[in-house]
Amino acid sequence: MAKETRRAQTATAKPGAVFPLRDRKWHPKAYDPGYRSSILRSPKKKLVMIPQTASELAGPVFGHDLIGNKDNDLITNFARSGKSAIGERIIVHGRVLDEQGRGVPDCLVEIWQANAGGRYRHVNESYIAPLDPDFGGCGRTLTASDGSYRFATIRPGPYPWPNGPNDWRPAHIHFSLFGQAFTQRLITQMYFEGDPLIPRCPIVRTIKDPKAIQQLVAKLDMDGTKPMDSLAYRFDIVLRGARSTLFENRLEGN
Amino acid sequence: MARKKESPSQTAGPYVHIGLTPNFTGIRGVYASDLGKETGAAGSDAITLTGTVYDGAGEAVRDCLIEFSQSDGKGSTKLSKVGRKTGKFTGFARVPVNLKTGEFRLKTVKPGMVAGPGGSLQAPHVTAWIVARGVNIGLHTRIYFADEADANAADPVLSLVPKSRRKTLIAEKVAKNRYRIDIRLQGEDETVFFDA
Numbered sequence: 001m002a003k004e005t006r007r008a009q010t011a012t013a014k015p016g017a018v019f020p021l022r023d024r025k026w027h028p029k030a031y032d033p034g035y036r037s038s039i040l041r042s043p044k045k046k047l048v049m050i051p052q053t054a055s056e057l058a059g060p061v062f063g064h065d066l067i068g069n070k071d072n073d074l075i076t077n078f079a080r081s082g083k084s085a086i087g088e089r090i091i092v093h094g095r096v097l098d099e100q101g102r103g104v105p106d107c108l109v110e111i112w113q114a115n116a117g118g119r120y121r122h123v124n125e126s127y128i129a130p131l132d133p134d135f136g137g138c139g140r141t142l143t144a145s146d147g148s149y150r151f152a153t154i155r156p157g158p159y160p161w162p163n164g165p166n167d168w169r170p171a172h173i174h175f176s177l178f179g180q181a182f183t184q185r186l187i188t189q190m191y192f193e194g195d196p197l198i199p200r201c202p203i204v205r206t207i208k209d210p211k212a213i214q215q216l217v218a219k220l221d222m223d224g225t226k227p228m229d230s231l232a233y234r235f236d237i238v239l240r241g242a243r244s245t246l247f248e249n250r251l252e253g254n
Numbered sequence: 255m256a257r258k259k260e261s262p263s264q265t266a267g268p269y270v271h272i273g274l275t276p277n278f279t280g281i282r283g284v285y286a287s288d289l290g291k292e293t294g295a296a297g298s299d300a301i302t303l304t305g306t307v308y309d310g311a312g313e314a315v316r317d318c319l320i321e322f323s324q325s326d327g328k329g330s331t332k333l334s335k336v337g338r339k340t341g342k343f344t345g346f347a348r349v350p351v352n353l354k355t356g357e358f359r360l361k362t363v364k365p366g367m368v369a370g371p372g373g374s375l376q377a378p379h380v381t382a383w384i385v386a387r388g389v390n391i392g393l394h395t396r397i398y399f400a401d402e403a404d405a406n407a408a409d410p411v412l413s414l415v416p417k418s419r420r421k422t423l424i425a426e427k428v429a430k431n432r433y434r435i436d437i438r439l440q441g442e443d444e445t446v447f448f449d450a
Contacts, residue, residue, distance in 0.1 A: 028262065030389070037387045038389070039310075040313075042388070042439070043439055044441075048414055049448070051370075051410070052450050055325070055331065058332075058345075060323065060333075060346035062336050063338070099259070112269065112270075112273025113272075121280075136281045176266075182383070185383055186263060187263060189264040203264060203265060206264075212262045213262075240260050
């Protein structure tokens, strides 16, 4: 492994690294006072750079038996028999890619969101908008061999939150992704094209590069719509990409 | 072809449980059980690792969720798939901290020694990844064991950590098969977090 890794190494990586380093300037910084909660929850000391060993290159492998056939349908997966969630019916679909543009297969994609009124089903949630008895707010799927995934859901509502005197979250869906390696693990949020709350949001603004923010904005996709049923939004997600193919934690050439 | 940029991280927020451990927050009937609820550790090999995550004011971070991953007792990272069947060791756990006390509790096995760089062996350790409201990008750390002093002293990753800070990564043995470590996101004795 060591020999192959050396061959694969480029100027952007530490010796022995399979994945190029994360671009920490593209991601939000831990400390961003505009997002109040980060003030006391951000490490102040520098991250310690460590090599990518088997511990960082391994990761859980998910069996297809895990996924139930309604898991990716948030409109019905919590609904009472014969009912469905209230709200604008949408399809959210796209591909999970790596930095080399390759589709990531068998990637576990988990999502969660507020209901159409901007209310989450959570014990700590107290917003005045009502719960929808037919909406739970969670879904999951495994990507296909080309990295594609698809959810049916309702468009979540925006909601106010205690940060500044009058901060509102834009409509968003939380995304959690596993690649093949621990180093690829990512949680992020998807926003909706054209939402005027996006540039006003202190959480969005923890990302400093406008191009990086654009990467989290799903585009209306008329070709993906289901006529007379659901609008579609297209959202591709990029995970860190190994310079070589990872196969059972061994490098398989380049 | 130009490399694509990794999608930027955003906080998991205070309601991460809805997506990752829905049964834990009372959303029942969607998934049969919460993913990663058990590592599959059982019997006399099982150990318990507990602790609390604290913020810079010394308050417990009660909305946080930790994912753990590790080798089996022999140091292998090629483990059973995480699927519907439980009972086989997967090396993976997803642990929401107690919403009232902020304490986490992981039942697992003591990991073995995993290969390190240049043919070295690493001391037994558990990898942890922490997300919460206010955490803009998941925090990566490791948990070592105080009763592995010799292996810890030779560990190639611990040796990259300034000596005075290594103790933040080492769980104390509090009883037979029971360990404890507190994680401090900020402040004096701030836990060491990694970039890999």
